[in-house]
Amino acid sequence: MKVSLDRDRCCSSGLCVSNAPEIFDQDDHDGLVRLRRTTFQPSEYPDLRLAAELCPCGAITVTEDTAPADGPAATGS
Numbered sequence: 001m002k003v004s005l006d007r008d009r010c011c012s013s014g015l016c017v018s019n020a021p022e023i024f025d026q027d028d029h030d031g032l033v034r035l036r037r038t039t040f041q042p043s044e045y046p047d048l049r050l051a052a053e054l055c056p057c058g059a060i061t062v063t064e065d066t067a068p069a070d071g072p073a074a075t076g077s
């Protein structure tokens with residue numbers, strides 16, 4: 001899963017930090033959101049999805065990983 005932040009849209013509500021402080025942080029200077037890290041465990045995916053859903057400014061976008069290919073296509077005989 002990839003997480004993108006649009007700091008131009010962030011209104012510094014702090015909701016994401018309150019709900020997932022191990023993932024999100026706010027800049028000490030301007031209060032805008034930032035990520036503490038860029039890799040996430042599958043167990044954190046629900047928190048990431050919720051953060052994107054609840055952000056009042058639409059500043060968080062989560063992109064699901066694409067499923068791995070199913071291997072080589074079957075060939076006819």
Ligand code: SF4
Pocket residue numbers: 009010011012013014015016017032033054055056057058059060
């Ligand atoms: S919830 Fe949204 S608006 Fe609030 S700090 Fe996080 S990214 Fe910014």
